[in-house]
Amino acid sequence: MATIKDIALQAKVSSTTVSRVLNHDQTLSVAPETRQRILDIAHQLGYKNSRKRRDEQAPAAEGGSPRIGIVVCQTQEEELNDPYFYSIRQGIESECFEKGVFITKFIQLSSIRSSQPVGDVDGLIVIGRINFSGLRQIVGEAAKVVYINHTDSEEQHDSVVVDFQKAAARAVNHLKSLGCKRIGYIGGREKEHFRISDQKTETVEIEDKRLTTFLEMAGAENADNVYIGEYTMQQGYELMKQALLAKHVPEAFFIASDSMAIGALRALRESGIKVPEDVALVSFNGIEAAEFANPPLSTVKVHTEEMGRTGVKLLLDRISGRSLPLQVTVPSELIIRESCGSGRRD
Structure with a gap:
């Protein structure tokens, strides 16, 4: 029986690309001829996904597989700039295929309108931050919802989260254990979507617990060593350049995303500053x-695919019938590499 891997080998693309094409993911950037080649090979091999095989074998009364939708709060550009959320989506897609569930809708919040609510789904998975009132504009009262990387303040829906406070504490504690006293922070802005109109999606800036934890643990003497922009590689580069203009450059930095840290590394290299000899770095995401x-x-590794x-x-x-909403906290781990002067795992 043909599998996604068989199709990927013949089409000479990744299994993820095959799964997204077969799942009719219209946000996938792939050449039309590649998309058609994948569909042709799937047809030639007689591929049937797990959902279709199960529906063919199941009695009609069972109604087949549930219809799942995904709502992504990030734009395509934001996903490209920071793979954190894209990895969550990969985990969702992989689990759906293995469970025989077909993703019938894929919605990016930036393209949805309040006058076009989501229908014809049994449940939605929301990747990112949208508050309860904004979510109700999309799904109404009926659909079951799971938040990933966010929680429902009304406690009506399930959620999968990371303990950002504990994760950030691991990073700062490690830098302090190395004897670092002047510690800087480079991070982005956390935003929550709260209202959807026919013109735009409105957001509000909310607390980033990585920054809050840093300020609590690094002490008042490091409050001036905080640099905030957007979660992109370019911003990591520019914020580190800004930090290097300070009278006393920190001897270590906690950087709130790996993408920003890669940009920061380039800024340090261009300035002739060695890592970790002159400045130690610990980042976040993994x-x-x-x-x-x-x-x-x-880096503090977050198991994003497992979250999905x-x-x-x-x-x-x-x-299937559970009525009690649940929250699952996926653990993180601190992986020590050369950027802070050690090669062991904590």
Whole structure:
């Protein structure tokens, strides 16, 4: 029986690309001829996804597989700039295929309108931050919902989250354990979507617990060593350039995303500052590129793909009848590499 991997090998693309094409993900940037080649190969091999095979074998009364939608709060540009949320989406797609669930809708919040609510789904997985009132504009009262990387303040929906406070504390504690006293922070702005109109999606800036934890742990003497922009590689580069203009440059930095840290590394290299000899770095997310940076980045790894998979499991369980909303906290881990002067794992 043909699998996604078989199709990927013949089409000479990744399994993820195949799954997104077969799942009719219109946000996927792929050449039309590549998309058609994948569909042709799938047809030639007689590919049937798990949902279709199960529906063919199941009695009609069972109604087949649940219909799942994904709502992404990030724009395509934001996903490209920071792979954190894209990795969550990969976990959702992988788990859906393995469970035989078909993703029938994919919505980016930037393109939805209040006059076009989501219908015809049994449940939604929301990646990112949108408050309860904004979510009701999209889904109304009916659909089951799981938030990923956010929580429902009304406690009506399931959620999968990270303990950002504990994760940030690990990073700052490690830098302090190395004897670092002047510690800087480079991070982005956390935003929550709160209202959707026919003109735009409105946001409000909210607390970033990584920054809050840093300020609590690093002490008042480091309050001036905080640099905030957007979660992009370019902003990491520019904010580090700004930090290097200070009279007393910090001897270490906690950087709130790996992408920003890679940009910061370039700024340090251009300024002739060695890492970790002159400045130690610990970043956040644990994306694959962090391991291949120069030097490899110490980072707080968040298991983003597992967050996506867990969201699917929660939603299917809720659709099956569970009424009590649950919150699952996925643990993080501190991986020590060369950017802070050590090669061990904490």
